Amino acid sequence: MTCSQTSQCILTTVGCFIYDFQTLLTGIVAIGVAIVAGIPVWKQLKDTNLQTRISHRETLATLMRDALARFGKVETAMREPLSMADRLTFYPDGEPMEIDAEGAHQLEQAFHGVLDWYLVILADTEHADIEARKLELRSAIEKLVSTLSDAHWADHNSQQDEDHNFSNEEWAEIEARCAAAKIEASSRVSKVSKAYRALTDAHEAWVLSLRCQIAKLDRKIVSA
Known part of the structure; x- marks a missing residue:
């Protein structure tokens, strides 16, 4: 070379x-x-994620406050009717007691439409498990009210008057149903109480779930 x-x-x-x-x-x-140019983008993305978490937390907190306030009204509305029902259909030792006509009428008035604003007007507005329990409570209350109506109807109406003209056979059936309803009332009250407890449990579970979600978001927000 x-x-x-x-x-x-x-x-x-x-x-x-x-x-x-x-x-x-x-x-x-x-x-x-690229790295220098990407820093603002990354920071913006981080800020966006933080803002999203804060917004989500506020939404959950609002849901929880609304749920607690709403169910507080439910508890207030149900307290006296349930207490009255217990006094009129159970002995102090817890044994079922036959309700009398006057008690049946008073209790019917106490439960009639007591939670319509919640069970009817606000139907399908909450968590699925709560809605299922609301349906059960609504059905239990309706059956109780119907039973209480039967329990006092024969005592407060006549076989033959301006509005009624029952045959002896028909009136005997009405009186038999009235007597049976007075005994049945205690079991209807028990079913309402059971349905109400189930609704309370479902509500408490939902609120606990919201609290846990909020706490989890709080930890992420603090560490951001």
Whole structure:
């Protein structure tokens, strides 16, 4: 190989090295620029995620406050009717007691429409498990009211008057149903109480779930 060829080879090698080095530097600079440019984007994304979590937390907190306030009204509305029902259909030792006509009438008035604002007007507005328990309570209350109506009807109406003209057979059936309803009332009250407890449990479970979700979000927000 001649000196000229050797020099040309060296120059070519040096040129390639310089080109590769320049390419490397360009790549490093490009990466650096991308990182620097990406910092605001990453920060913006982080801020967006934080804001989303804060917004979600506020939504859950509102749901929990509304649920607690709403069920507080339910508890207030049910307290006296349930207490009255217990006094009129059970002895102090817990044994079922036959209700009398006057008690049946009073209890019917106490339960009639007592939770319509919640069980009817606000139907299908809450968690599925709560809605299922609301349906059960609504059905139990309706059956109790119907039984109480039967329990006092014969005592407060006549076989024959301006509005009624029952045959002896029909009136005997009404009186028999009235007597049976007075005994049945205690079991109807028990079913209402059971359905109400189930609704209370479902509500408490839902509130606990909301509290846990809020606490989890709080930890993420603090660590952000």
